[in-house]
Amino acid sequence: DGSPMVAAVRAAARAAAPLRYFSAWFCPFAHRATLALEHHRGAVAYEWEEALGWEKRPPTGDEDFSARERKDWFYHWKSPGLLAANPQGMVPTLLETTSGRSVYESLLCIEFVDELAIERGSSAPSMLPSCPFERAAARLSAQRVNKEVCSAYYRVLVREDDAERRAGFAALCDGLRVFTSELRGDFWGGNSLGLVDCVLLPYAYRLYVLQHYRGDHFVVPSAGEEGLWERYHAWLERCLSLDYVARTMPDKVRYLEHVAKYAEGRARSKVGNAVRRGVAAHDYDDKLDGDDAR
Ligand SMILES: N[C@@H](CCC(=O)N[C@@H](CS)C(=O)NCC(=O)O)C(=O)O
Structure with missing residues (x-):
């Protein structure tokens, strides 16, 4: 009817x-x-x-050679509901x-x-902004932040070479500079939380883990560059002072423990596998880095 x-x-x-x-x-x-x-x-x-959760176990035998070197990899378990709704299981x-x-x-x-x-x-x-030009600009910035800042976070965490980690962190800081220079008001697009803020915020909040696992060279400057870093930190504090944002943040100690498997290169996730084989986190391949690669 x-x-x-x-x-x-x-x-x-x-x-x-x-x-x-x-x-x-x-x-x-x-x-x-x-x-x-x-x-x-x-x-x-x-x-x-x-x-989604983690289980620690030895490799199944089909993994790449580096996986066979150890017995204590962390693999994802995935709920049947997730796999039914999204066969890629993300x-x-x-x-x-x-x-x-x-x-x-x-x-x-x-x-x-x-x-x-x-x-x-x-x-x-x-x-999102209502003007189509501004919407396009927001989407562009969101993608850029995702590639430049968020993927660099995994480079610092997962890559083993110190020079690569430092290059990753430098790229991350550059991404934050561009983001901050684009701020039009309290938030990226003006006076309320929007797409670009939302893409960056989960990572901005998690950057403390880099100092913990990688040392004092991996700390975002607290001040300088004509107030740019002050503006960045003010943005972060402003976001975190929103009630509905603050209550979504994971406990810092619990997250630190969780992310150890990335810092130690033991996380067999698509992002972890991709970064270990030398590509950016956003360039993971469902076949190369997913279940088939395990
Ligand atoms: N490109 C995806 C990435 C999401 C992603 O990597 N999520 C992880 C958990 S943090 C996941 O589902 N991993 C499952 C796997 O690696 O198989 C997005 O932006 O949503």
């Missing part, structure tokens, strides 16, 4: 059914989706499923349980949540 009333009832039911949110407490990519959901809290109902994944449709890839998840929330009458401002 295609009557408008039936369509309206179906639409209401869809709106009411919470999304299943496949996530992991430690995952900075998923953290981006969480920030979008919490920015629009109330507008998009969701049920969090902790869908968090964040958002599933509409009534239709079986899913959305994944963290940058897309932010935009998807934002659009859905606006459609459902969110009272929070959109996370």
